[in-house]
Amino acid sequence: METLVSTQPVCKFAPWEDPAQEPLVRFESVTKKFGDFTAIEDLTLNIYEREFFALLGPSGCGKTTMMRMLAGFEYPTAGNIMLGQSNLQKAPPHKRPVNMMFQSYALFPHMTVEQNIGFGLKQEKTPKTEIRRRVEEMLSLVQLEPFAKRKPHQLSGGQKQRVALARSLAKKPKLLLLDEPLGALDRKLREQTQFELMNIQEQLGLTFVIVTHDQEEAMTVASRIAVMDHGKIVQVATPAEIYEYPNSRYSADFLGDVNIIEGQIDVTTGETVSLAWAEGETPLAISTKLRPQTGTTAWLAVRPEKLRISKEKPENVDNCIQGEVWDIGYTGNISTYHVKASNGAILKAQVSNREHLADRSITWEDNVYVYWEKGAGVFLEA
Amino acid sequence: MAVADITSPSEEIQETSGLSSGWGRRLLIAIPYIWLLIFFLAPFVIVLKISLSDVILARPPYFPNFDISEGWQGLLAMLQAFDLENYVWLTEDTLYLNSYLSSLRIASISTLLTLVIGYPIAYAMAKAPKEWRATLLMLVILPFWTSFLIRVYAWIGILKKEGFLNYFLLWTGVIDEPLMILNTDTAIYIGIVYSYLPFMVLPLYAVLEKLDISLLEAATDLGCSPLKAFWVITLPLSLPGVWAGCFLVFIPAVGEFVIPDILGGSSTIMIGKTLWVEFFSNRDWPVASAVAILLLLMLILPIILFQKQQEKQAEASQ
Incomplete structure (x- = not known):
């Protein structure tokens, strides 16, 4: 790493x-x-x-x-x-x-916003004027000056959250x-x-x-x-x-969306590993510095936005998988194409929607090619 | 409060089913009012009427009486015969004032003692492991399964000169001669605290159990020692329970009759006992009724305070 x-x-x-x-x-x-x-x-x-x-x-x-x-x-x-x-x-x-901001905010319901924020300083026997100064500073930091005299139950969720933050920061x-x-x-x-x-x-x-x-x-x-x-x-x-x-x-x-393809190590040449992932399909090339043994099980992880998709077979690409458009997820700014490969695996390819909806040519059950560079994927041994 | 709770769901029904539910709603609201009318207001009016009457040797032992056959004239005649003589009498004999004051004193001290003993019990219950709490709660309620009167009588056996307490203390060598507890104010305090402890513990437990543990964690996180956190967080937040418990003990304790009669001495006067004597020994129903009316007026103040406190609490929890 x-x-x-x-x-x-x-x-x-x-x-x-x-x-x-x-x-x-x-x-x-x-x-x-x-x-x-x-x-x-x-x-x-x-x-x-x-x-x-x-x-x-x-x-x-x-x-x-x-x-x-x-x-x-x-x-x-x-x-x-x-x-x-x-x-x-x-x-x-x-x-x-060490101070903590609680998930439930844990604001003291019988105290005002001011008193909540000043609570920690009061425990340290800080002089009253100093407490007032710090509380004002904190109130302005979280932009709650007009709410200083309110009780927690008179605040909205977002305001409570700010009070909780201010209270936990007051003692620096x-x-x-x-x-x-x-x-x-x-x-x-x-x-x-x-x-x-x-x-x-x-x-x-x-x-x-x-x-x-x-x-x-x-x-x-x-x-x-x-x-x-x-x-x-x-x-x-x-x-x-x-x-x-x-x-x-x-x-x-855990972090973000990912396609994970399981396979066996086919050959390792230089800094490229090829992974046999399905019968009758070309092994997938992945850049890595690792030297895994041939025949061991390993995984390829590649993010959906790194996959490209087209209806014509692309030339001179490191990895290409043929499949059928199974589903299209449209979220406005991007479309996610779910492409079913020959072995039944679903690959997700994300395309940002630069054109209007009507101009897009790929639709359900189309035969498409999904392709990516060998450096786009990550080789995983676990 | 209860009335307000009933109206809101029925409002939704009204939108769908029109007129008929309007009646259902009124009936629902009317039930508690009818209940109060029959079982509280009517007896109160009767007692009030007797308190304004004069005592006579007859059956019933007061005058005037209302005869429904005399109609309107009879009612007017009765109203004209009413006077405040009995109330004036209450101010003339110091026995009554002393009874009231003594009752207030005994009730106040008992309430304070109950609070001091009940708070740690409720606190320990609320802090006990979850699986124990139901059992502990049961144990608090358990004494109610035996008659109140029998439980108070049982204290005679414990507190009397040759009772279990003295026997035990003599046996352990703590004292050389038996303590005189029975027939003193101490016995009354013991009796009241014992009898009313559950009424203190239950509301306290209810608030302490609901107390968000993360508030205490937040307090210690901000530099409060655990003991200080109790004073500045737990105690103020349990005040509604403290109030509820105190009123639930204080109000019945002021009018308590059984405990001072059974455990107290002849020198202890309490208003409940005075009332009993007026009613049964002197057969002076009008004076006894006046005593009862005054007692009620005296208790209305704490009851109103209690109600206000409950409302405030309900508002705060919204």
């Missing part, structure tokens, strides 16, 4: 590539068990300062447990969690420089944890808030860890994503890396 990173556009912010950087948070072989159930298994992970780090996975994958261990609501069964130089093993939640925590922060918002508001979150994070220069099951959200906001499955980390990388170069079928499938 590391060799592929260099093909990515150079990122200005990439402390994880610099071995001299000290991580802010270190999970050192952390295991967490609830009775017989292992929620987190021997997990090691570094999170750097000023990162917007996303823990992504389906429900029950252990991402929330990771976050609760950072907040101090759960303690590891084995291993250590380090925050800077201090071991968090013994620190109770109220003695950690070293680390802010966001537990599915946008889950309860509708789509438009969610997209808008994602960008606001990123701006705030950049503006304040804090480290954010977000837990989400929404891959789009993770890709939009995160500097790096950890894809999790059953208490283990499958892949940690930037969103683009995971999308373009997933290390397994699991992360390929």
Whole structure:
């Protein structure tokens, strides 16, 4: 994987590539068990300062447990969690420089917006004038100045979400944890808030860890994503890396839409592997630096938008599969053609709709060719 | 509240089925009102009437009486015979004022004691593992399966000079001579707290169990120690339960008659006991009725407060 990173556009912010950087948070072989159930298994992970780090996975994958261990609501069964130089093993939640924005927002219903935001500062015995100044600063940050005197039940979902964010930011925590922060918002508001979150994070220069099951959200906001499955980390990388170069079928499938074709290794020539995927079909060519053994089972992952589709047989292409248009998914900006290959496998090819609907020639049950470059696909061994 | 709840679904029905449901709706609303009219307002009017009458040695022991055969004239004659004599009498004898004050004092102290004992019980129940809670709730309600009167009598056996409590304390060596508890105010407090504890625990449990655990987590996350989080989050949010429990204990405790009669001494006067004496020993129904009317007026204030509190709570939860 590391060799592929260099093909990515150079990122200005990439402390994880610099071995001299000290991580802010270190999970050192952390295991967490609830009775017989292992929620987190021997997990090691570094999170750097000023990162917007996303823990992504389906429900029950252990991402929330990771976050609760950072907040101090759960303690590891084995291993250590380090925050800077201090071991968090013994620190109770109220003695950690870590704040959390709760999924349910957990606003105190008997306090006004102001009092909610100032709550954390009040616990630290901050002087009253200083509290007022910070609260005002936070209110203007989340644009809620006119609502300072309201109670939580007088606010809309989006406003509550902002109060929760302001409250968790008021103490300027070293680390802010966001537990599915946008889950309860509708789509438009969610997209808008994602960008606001990123701006705030950049503006304040804090480290954010977000837990989400929404891959789009993770890709939009995160500097790096950890894809999790059953208490283990499958892949940690930037969103683009995971999308373009997933290390397994699991992360390929979790982030975005993907075609996965199973086959056996036919021959390996240079940096190209050919994969025999169906009787009587030409093997598929994939670029890779790996040297897999002939005859082993492997997979090709290729994104739908990287496939092209035409009614005439294309010339001089690396991979071409003939098939029949089975279904067309039209979502306005793009059309997804579901093409059934000779072995019954369905391939999805996405075409952006540059022309008007009437001008498009491909329709149901047409005989079509789906083709792509060998560099467009990713070779997967797991 | 109940009336408002009934109207909203029937409004939807009205759109579809027209006139007939309008009657159904009125009938539904009328039922609780008719109930109150028959079982509360009518007896109240009768007691009020007796309180304005004069005592006589007869059956019934008060005058005037309304004879329906005399018609309109009879009613007018009765109204003219009414006076406030009995109420004036209540202000002249300090026994009544002392009874009222003593009742308020005993009820207030008992309510406070019940709260102090009931809160930790309700809190522990709400924090217990989910699978235990139903059982714990059952245990709180269990005493109701035995007659209230029998349970209060049972306390005599525990509290008397040769009772179980003294026997136990003497046996363990905590005391050298038996404690005199029975027939004192202490016995009344024990009796009231024991009898009314479930009325305190149940509303408290209801609010504490609903309390969102993430609020406490948020408080500790923002730097609150667990003990402080209890004071600034749990306690204020459980206030509706505290109010409900206090009213449910205080209101019946003010008029309590059985417990002071069975466990209390002759020196303890409570309004319920005074009323009983007026009614049964002195056979002065008019004065007894006046005592009852005043007691009711006295309790209306806390009841209104309770209602207001309930409304506020309902509003907040919307």
